[in-house]
Amino acid sequence: MYCTRFFEETRIRTGTAAERKYSAWLRFKRNPTLRNKTLHREACRSMTATSMWAQRRWENDLRSKLCGPGVGSKTWWSLIKERQGTSHQETIPPLTRLDGTTATSSKEKADLLADIFATKMTVADPNRPPPQLAQEYDQEITMVEVTQGKVEHLLRAVDVRKASGPDDVSPQVLRHCSIRV
Incomplete structure (x- = not known):
């Protein structure tokens, strides 16, 4: 509850300040008077102050979480990663299944996507031969010249x-042994 309210209030205040700054900029751009310039500068100062307030508030919240009771090793490290900006962010939003339920965990999403892709990739008759494609070239390659120099290169x-x-040969080994192979 607190977390949602905290972020919602911060988002609203910074969003409002950004909108005020942008509208003041548009007003000044359309009508470059001294009054509009002053209003734009005030909106810029307000936006800067709001941004600093939001950053201080976030840092204080983080500090109180780190100093609070029940901070274990996992919580501590996740908060540190959040502060450094390296915390894991969920990149796939919640997905809706065909029955209307929502998949929210990573495993549920992975299973849902695997099922969808599996149905897309199934062949109706797996024993049927692949279709014959029209030949685009009238010449065939009959001989490929392979020399030791080309292979080494x-x-x-x-x-x-x-x-x-697929042969499990490391690229480092291939490069290192290029003269001997």
Whole structure:
């Protein structure tokens, strides 16, 4: 309850100050009088003061949470990450299932998305052969020239930051052993 009210009040005050500043800017832009310039400067000062108030309020709230009773290691570290701006943010909003219920936890969302994608990717008749596509070229490659120099050049150019392929050979090994392979 407190958390919602805290953020709602902060959002309303900063939003109102930002709207006042923007409308004062538009008024000054349309009619650049000394009075409109003064009103815009006052709105800018008000916005700055409101932003500083919101930041102080957030820091004080965070400080009281860190000093309060029942702060365990997990709570403490999550608050520190929030202060540093590295806390995990939920990127997928709650999802609605076909029956109308809402999936809110990460596991529920993952299961729901897996079910949806599984139904999209199923083939009606898995034994049916794939369709024959029209050939776009009238020439076929009959011979591919592979030389030791070309292979060495390609292996030396392997990006070692990439993951191993299906053969589980590390890109570092391929690059390091390019002369011997």
